[in-house]
Amino acid sequence: MPDLQTNPSVKGAAGGRVAPSRRAVLAAAGSVLATAGSAAARPAPPSTITDPPRDFRPGAAPTTYFTDPDVITVDPAFDAYVVPNSAIRRLWTGALWAEGPAWNAVGRFLVWSDIPNNRQLRWLEEDGHVSVFRAPSGNSNGNSFDRQGRQVSCEHAARRVVRYELDGSATVLADSFEGKPFNAPNDVVQHIDGSYWFTDPPYGGQLYEGLPDEAGGPSNPKGHLNPRLGQPAGVVTARRVLPNAVYRIDPAGRIDRVLTDDQVPDPNGLCFSPDHRTLYICSTGKGPGDTGPGGKGEIYAFDIGSGGALSNKRLFADCVVDGVRCAPDGLRTDVDGxxxxxSNAGRAVGYNGVTVWSPAGTLIGRIRLPEVCGNLTFGGPKRNRLFMAASQSIYALTVNTQGAGPA
Incomplete structure (x- = not known):
């Protein structure tokens, strides 16, 4: 409360100080209480997830913990994968939405997409240098390196999957199914049999991450949006006509639809078990132009048979932690499966980052980040470093396991 007894603005006729009236005291007290009540009703959102506050900036003073307080063991089984004197590091920040990290083992660099900025970026391990790797990138999303070391990328704008060959040329692996353009290929991985598997949800059919449909399409029903703005002359636009699905590109080039939207609504990230006998796939939220209920933020598993036939669908994880939905996006397996x-938990501070599940679907650990995490991959010379693309930034953590195969 203000000290009205010594407030120089309260003076008598001769300029001397006088005691305030009872009305003035009550009015001042009411003002203070109202301000306090207003602040209590609208508390400032939390800005850190550790106490004392943690500074993740690349140039910040180091903070030493043993172990990192944001690497959380949920089940004792996770302790075997924690390196006690390894801490989460923010390697770089400056994206609008970072996605699709992939590790090049020969060049020892990380590639990822900055989707809205229509570019791919590269981080060099030797000195931490970050530069633009490819621009424009077709609003690329998911990236991976196949078993021959070639980069494979999903492009939202062109609605296709592209492979960059070792001689510097580029090959379009898939841009349509049964004569109809894809929606917005999202994530892609190679199976040990040489086939490529990718998801095709509609998230790229919006202004922020790609190109909306032509007028009248599901993501542009009123035709108010012009998909050609900001694009080069001759850009080919399209209208969404295919349902969401998962596809397999046979080594011979044939494209098969292996999962429908009815089986896995809004399919997003995908990966294989270490033995390539199981497919894991994320079912994420409703996308632009979706007419169905959309996914609920769950992970499903399927057995893989001859020729890529899938069977034995099962819910692997609902991704609900402490009552908070930690919606999945990208995922990878380690050598132990x-x-x-x-994890995208939205504004649930402390639940964004990474969740770690045993092969049986038991939550064993979490990694907390100060930003929503969209995707991740294993890399580094020993493939024991977890790289996390989280909103505007790239984070890394050394772990006591290795990723299962190139990614």
Whole structure:
């Protein structure tokens, strides 16, 4: 409360100080209480997830913990994968939405997409240098390196999957199914049999991450949006006509639809178990132009048979932690078959980052980040470093396991 007894603005006729009236005291007290009540009703949202507050900026002073307080053991089984003197590091920040990290083992660099900025970026391990790797990138999303070291990318704008060959040329692996353009290929991985598997939800059919449909399409029903704005002359636009689905590109080039939207609504990230006998796939939220209920933020598993035939669908994880839905997006397995999954918990501070699940679907660990995590991959010379693409930034953590195969 203000000290009205010594407030120089309260003076008598001769300029001397006088005691305030009872009305003035009550009015001042009411003002203070009203201000306090207003602040209590609208508390400032939390800005950190550790106490004392943690500074993740690349140039910040180091903070030493043993172990990192944001690497959380949920089940004792997770302790075997924690390196006690390894801490989460923010390697870089400056994206609008970072996605699709992929590790090049020969060049020892990380590639990822900055989807809205229509570019791919590269981080060099030797000195931490970050530069633009490819621009424009077709609003690329998911990236991976196949078993021959070639980069494979999903492009939202062109609605296709592209492979960059070792001689510098580019090959379009898939841009349509049964003569109809894809929606917005999202994530892609290679199976040990040489086939490529990718998801095709509609998230790229919006201004922020790609190109909306032509007038009248599901993501542009009123035709108010012009998909050609900001695009080069001759850009080919399209209208969504295919349902969401998962596809397999046979080594011979044939494209098969292996999962429908009815089986896995809004399919997003996908990966294989270490033995390539199981497919894990995320079912994420409703996308632009979707007419169905959309996914609920769950992970499903399927057995893989001859020729890519899928069977034995089962719910692997509902991704609900402490009552908070940690919606999955990208995911990768380690050599022991554990599933490392990006977590988008929205404004639930402390639940964004990574969730780690045993092969049986038991939550064993979490990694907390100060930003929503969209995707991740294993990399580094020993493939024991977890790289996390989280909103505007790239984070890394050394772990006591290795990723299962190139990614």
């Amino acid at each position: 554990n599933l490392w999954v990006s």
